[in-house]
Amino acid sequence: MQGQSRTLRLDRGQRLQAVCVLGTTLSIDVNGGSPPECKWFSFRPTPNIEIEVLNSDASQQKVINGVKLWPLSKKTLVEFRMTTPSTETNDGKITFAYYGKGSDAPVDKAGIYLTGIEMSLDVDADRDGTVEKNNPRKATWTWGPEGQGAILLVNCDKDSMFSRTVDGGDNIVLSKADLLDMSRMLLRIQGPEKLPTGYHLLLYISATDAPNLGVFHQHNKVYTHVVGREKLFYKARYTGTGELEFYVEGLRFPDEGFNGLVTVKASLLETQVEGIPETPIFTDVVTFRIAPLIITPNTLEPVEVYVCSVKDNYLFLKEIKNLVSEANYKIRICFEYVNRGDRWMQDEMEFGYIHAPHKSFPVVLDSPRDGELKDFPIRELLGPDFGYVTRVAASSEVTSLDSFGNLEVSPPVTAAGKKYPLGRILIGSSFPTSSGRRMTKVVRDFLYAQRVQSPIELFTDWLLVGHVDEFMTFVPAPDQKGFRLVLASPATCLRVFQEKKQEGHGDATMFQGLETKRWTVTKILSTDVIVQENIYAQHCIDWNRDILKKELGLTEEDIIDIPALFRLHKDEAVAFFPNMVNMIVLGKDLGIPKPYGPIIKETCSLEDYVVELFKPLELKCTFIDDVVSYHKKLGEVHCGTNVRRKPFSFKWWQMEQP
Structure with a gap:
């Protein structure tokens, strides 16, 4: 899901750490990190960061010792985004320097260390039988020859003699043929080998959708039910560069009170302080329609x-x-x-x-x-x-x-x-x-x-x-x-x-x-x-x-x-x-x-x-x-x-x- 943005708070002398998902924009109120009486600031990003200054009077810019200084105002914001996934944790960096009136040297500094990852939850949104990468219309479902949105089958056959009445509702996949009835869903990740401490991946659905679909993921060579029915979420393992493969089954045909649409979300969660609830800093969404009879x-x-x-x-x-x-x-x-x-x-x-x-x-x-x-x-x-x-x-x-x-x-x-x-x-x-x-x-x-x-x-x-x-x-x-x-x-x-x-x-x-x-x-x-x-x-x-x-x-x-x-x-x-x-x-x-x-x-x-x-x-x-x-x-x-x-x-x- 492109176009997401979030705000970071920067304090004086602080070395802030953050994860930036490619395609999203981070915003900083530079006044939050500036000492009193400072009138100017400068910044120096690493090459993998694009940066833009908003609400600063460009005509008042000046250069001291080869460094461009930007005038500070109460509304000045800095927006930035990472252009490539990180190969190592914190390999993106922006250093901010603050200058007082008439000062040629910085009064104080603050910095942000960034880890860039590419993350997308992907399905066959263009309906060609292949899971394409980051289809921009994967979160919605439309009809017609040019329509977009993935499709689920109700898993109502019986591929294994050990299944209950039908395969849908089993807790493990008892037959490889059963996987062929399900729709593939990939959580694609590209980034460093490990995320900084305090970040987790979560796959989840709403309580309303829970009776209507099941999601399976491989553990020890067995595909196990991880989301759906009574399970609303699954903490996915971050693997660095690679794909987490999931298989999704429909459990219920469209019916009175159920239009056949179901949604799955994947979020990157951040924990700032132990004991404080995790907050999502990026969410990707896919929508399926369950095939009619x-x-x-x-x-x-x-x-x-x-x-x-x-x-x-x-x-x-x-x-x-x-x-x-x-x-x-x-x-x-x-x-x-x-x-x-x-x-x-x-x-x-x-x-x-x-x-x-x-x-x-x-x-x-x-x-x-x-x-x-x-x-x-x-x-x-x-x-x-x-x-x-x-x-x-x-x-x-x-x-x-x-x-x-x-x-x-x-x-x-x-x-x-x-x-x-x-x-x-x-x-x-x-x-x-x-x-x-x-x-x-x-x-x-x-x-x-x-x-x-x-x-x-x-x-x-x-x-x-x-x-x-x-x-x-x-x-x-x-x-x-x-x-x-x-x-x-x-x-x-x-x-x-x-x-x-x-x-x-x-x-x-x-x-x-x-x-x-x-x-x-x-x-x-x-x-x-x-x-x-x-x-x-x-x-x-x-x-x-x-x-x-x-x-x-x-x-x-x-x-x-x-x-x-x-x-x-x-x-x-x-x-x-x-x-x-x-x-x-x-x-x-x-x-x-x-x-x-x-x-x-x-x-x-x-x-x-x-x-x-x-x-x-x-x-x-x-x-x-x-x-x-x-x-x-x-x-x-x-x-x-x-x-x-x-x-x-x-x-x-x-x-x-x-």
Whole structure:
């Protein structure tokens, strides 16, 4: 931190000792060391000192015996700074001489012995992966392509089997791989082998920041926790010329009441008299921002698909495995000894990642729903370079809307002139004027606090389950837009059925091959309660359609409507036939719930309609039978699967301030 200054007091006949940090200015009131009646003074510095006289009338200067004398006034100050680090203690010196009126020889003298050191606390403030020296903007944090300020990752993975739940919070580094997750911080020193007596180096943080970060330093070949949590400071060992290396970890994601910024300071302390508190004579400051959790939209490239194996989903599992295999991605099956009969893989967790210039790794966000799958994220996913985070809510507060089928992310968009290069989070909520269900506050607060994917709240409380994935999804598109919003549409379904009836297919039946009540096209169109319930469902979806168009900057050309029908169960909607919008998106391969629509000319008319709809986008549709194992249990393909995806190529810190 450049530009610091401090004042020294000089007494007659005194030989003052001081340490001067390069880049700082020392100031002396020369009157303090002058005898009474003295009118002039001179000074002689060693070559490693620059000196300047302030508030002295230069026109009154005179030279006696080759020595320039400066007139003294009550306001006269001398400012000086050292230009190079000392090689030995006290190798800088200024001698002051005082002269009386008409005197050719000094009446008295005083002197200062100076030890110059170069000192800087350094981090990767320019975000290029290297710790540069004394970046002038390292104490502040700014967004954007030209932004400055260092970044911390929350140390939420588990590199060592001996760690607690996650690495963050350990008192020693148990694995060298763990150091790679942390940000390097260097205390750079250049000066003599030893400091004068009474000077110490201190690394410290505020009590407010203490729960949010940890600092490690090597002792006897072991990296030990020295600052953070209950430790607010660490007395660092002065080593002369060299670097003290520290590693810094984040312990907490940005959240309600915590904006993600943390500050570390290093001070040079001075003790004048034993028993008197030390005072800082120089302080350097660095600021980190803790990286947010970034959630991935389903238009990013898949890495691995997750699905449960339960007693009644053998055929579903077989079809999912075939789809994933043909799309050439990996699959991980969670067996019953872990899932304990809980099949809703989407609802238990959401995948994201964290990213700093030096490192990036995936993180699973564990839902507070805590069904029988609750052990899967921490037991099966947490590990080396795979992080874990959760938010705990009171069980009385948790509703169906806290399951993560109710948490999606849009692809990158621009809306109202503002760019969202990492997309926007979408969560379902209640109608603005109602007191219905909402996602629990601790999760909503957490999502909003990440800042980089500014959340949008949609109206989903009209649905029995209440999840956004029951009426919307996104699919990739091979054009400049890059995606389409897909919405479930009762109006589209009723229109398609009307067309089929007019074509003479009113007797075509749905649900063929299933042990369920069969419905013809004509019967559906003539059943007034179905029509009225779906007019209501369409109204609810249109409410969300308008929000999405505004908040995501979409036009009607960016939206695809696919047929869907709903029925009301105690005033809350459920899918009448398998809900095709609740699909799994694997690049250009779509796994869509088989709708069991009206069979016309030996093919399902709803499947044919959707295939034609997606053909211009070069998307391949595979229809998966989920009726028995998921649909009848109020879920579909998307609810029963989950996908970990590659991160965005865009670096979140290059966003304009969100």
